[in-house]
Amino acid sequence: MKNNNLKILIAAAEIAPIAKVGGLGDVAGALPKALVKLKLDARLIAPFYGVIDRNKYKIKLIKQNIKTGHALINLWQTVLPDSTVPIYLIEHNFFKNKKIYSLGAGGEPKDTERFSFFSLAILESMKAINFLPDVVHLNDWHTAATAALLKNDYKDDRFFKQTKTLYTIHNLANQGLTDSKNYMAEGILNADLINTVSPTYAKEILTKEYGAGLENILAKRRKQLYGILNGIDIDFFNPTNDKLIKFNYSAETLEKKLANKTALQCQLGLFKNEKTALVGLITRFVRQKGIELITEKFSKLNCQFVFLGTGEEYYEKALLNLAGKYPNKFKVLIKFDEKLAHKIYAASDIFLALSLFEPCGLTQMIAMRYGSVPIARLTGGLADTVNNRVGFTFKNFGSLKFYKALKLALKIYYEKPKAWQKLRLNGIKQNFSWDKSAKEYLELYKKLKNLKK
Numbered sequence: 001m002k003n004n005n006l007k008i009l010i011a012a013a014e015i016a017p018i019a020k021v022g023g024l025g026d027v028a029g030a031l032p033k034a035l036v037k038l039k040l041d042a043r044l045i046a047p048f049y050g051v052i053d054r055n056k057y058k059i060k061l062i063k064q065n066i067k068t069g070h071a072l073i074n075l076w077q078t079v080l081p082d083s084t085v086p087i088y089l090i091e092h093n094f095f096k097n098k099k100i101y102s103l104g105a106g107g108e109p110k111d112t113e114r115f116s117f118f119s120l121a122i123l124e125s126m127k128a129i130n131f132l133p134d135v136v137h138l139n140d141w142h143t144a145a146t147a148a149l150l151k152n153d154y155k156d157d158r159f160f161k162q163t164k165t166l167y168t169i170h171n172l173a174n175q176g177l178t179d180s181k182n183y184m185a186e187g188i189l190n191a192d193l194i195n196t197v198s199p200t201y202a203k204e205i206l207t208k209e210y211g212a213g214l215e216n217i218l219a220k221r222r223k224q225l226y227g228i229l230n231g232i233d234i235d236f237f238n239p240t241n242d243k244l245i246k247f248n249y250s251a252e253t254l255e256k257k258l259a260n261k262t263a264l265q266c267q268l269g270l271f272k273n274e275k276t277a278l279v280g281l282i283t284r285f286v287r288q289k290g291i292e293l294i295t296e297k298f299s300k301l302n303c304q305f306v307f308l309g310t311g312e313e314y315y316e317k318a319l320l321n322l323a324g325k326y327p328n329k330f331k332v333l334i335k336f337d338e339k340l341a342h343k344i345y346a347a348s349d350i351f352l353a354l355s356l357f358e359p360c361g362l363t364q365m366i367a368m369r370y371g372s373v374p375i376a377r378l379t380g381g382l383a384d385t386v387n388n389r390v391g392f393t394f395k396n397f398g399s400l401k402f403y404k405a406l407k408l409a410l411k412i413y414y415e416k417p418k419a420w421q422k423l424r425l426n427g428i429k430q431n432f433s434w435d436k437s438a439k440e441y442l443e444l445y446k447k448l449k450n451l452k453k
């Protein structure tokens with residue numbers, strides 16, 4: 001039985017694992033699997049980028065020469081790996097090159113042009129294959145134009161008479177700007193309902209501090225604005241059977257984490273000592289992530305730091321500088337490395353999430369799943385997932401506030417082992433699965449279906 005016969009089409013610029021750059025891809029790849037468990041008919045649509053491996057994913061042509069504006073497109077189909085979720089892929093010259101995003105350099109079409117075309121192609125493809133969604137679930141500015149098209153150009157199109165739109169904001173900082181348009185604003189103004197990826201961030205973006213210039217537009221839609229926390233892939237991030245770590249463990253065998261710690265200390269050339277607190281950080285090294293809060297005075301603390309990430313040269317250099325000066329305290333690894341990331345989650349006692357702003361944030365949740373205690377700045381999704389039952393928090397964005405929080409954490413780590421164990425167990429027992437978030441999306445979809453046009 002399908003749930004209320006709800007048919008959902010999720011449109012996104014990225015879908016993990018077939019075409020992923022960041023968190024947007026993770027969400028698009030994980031949410032529909034959880035929706036299918038709730039018996040919804042959920043399907044995905046994305047551009048057919050040159051990077052997508054046609055053979056690996058057994059992609060088949062299903063419809064040719066669909067008229068889209070003045071152009072023609074072909075529609076291809078595959079399924080989301082490890083699921084039954086159909087993925088439709090739109091083939092057009094705009095998407096042929098090897099990159100998912102394009103800067104419009106060297107005469108290439110700009111992303112605003114590519115994705116506004118994609119937004120139109122979404123609607124024409126659905127008509128061509130006669131799939132009538134109850135809700136088109138749009139994600140970030142790339143698909144925002146679809147909401148505007150349904151409200152304007154397609155207003156009298158009988159095919160989409162019942163179709164509603166949900167617009168999910170993953171990153172308010174990227175707005176899709178042209179001389180005359182702001183696609184993010186267009187999505188916010190035209191979608192039937194809007195959500196962002198945590199309850200706290202949904203409130204914060206109504207303020208000047210977090211609104212990225214769109215706070216007034218968002219305020220107009222505040223009654224239609226929701227916050228739903230992202231989940232994490234609890235099968236991929238699972239210390240009990242994670243193949244990327246040396247020693248598997250669970251809430252019952254947390255002491256085995258120590259073997260992962262000493263293994264990582266040896267691998268990275270830090271002093272091997274199972275008692276020394278290991279502090280991890282895995283992130284993009286950019287302003288958003290609060291890298292500037294980590295300064296030389298942290299070298300005085302009785303712990304070892306392991307930082308993994310890539311990003312802006314300024315922040316990479318600042319961290320490498322610390323590692324150069326205090327090689328026994330700081331290890332800084334500038335690369336994207338999934339295996340090392342898992343090893344750090346498994347090895348660390350403490351995990352940092354210092355963001356200036358954070359729509360949701362996944363690393364703090366993954367860290368807790370691996371029994372690592374987070375220290376988080378109280379903002380966005382960090383405020384929704386970290387509290388003093390599971391970790392340590394600080395409110396004002398400042399190095400001293402962070403320093404005090406870490407000092408307190410170390411004191412409890414070294415002097416109050418029982419209290420420390422309680423924090424770790426509370427964290428590891430939390431449920432960050434997509435199943436929970438998918439139920440909240442289901443409620444929004446139902447609300448949309450019952451909405452009068």
Ligand code: ADP
Pocket residue numbers: 022023024282283284308309310335336337338341360361362363364366
């Ligand atoms: P973002 O703002 O980058 O989306 P999130 O916390 O939402 O931040 O998600 C980051 C994800 O990327 C996490 O799964 C994290 O483990 C992973 N990640 C970030 N940097 C690296 C890296 N250098 N190597 C491996 N994984 C990384």
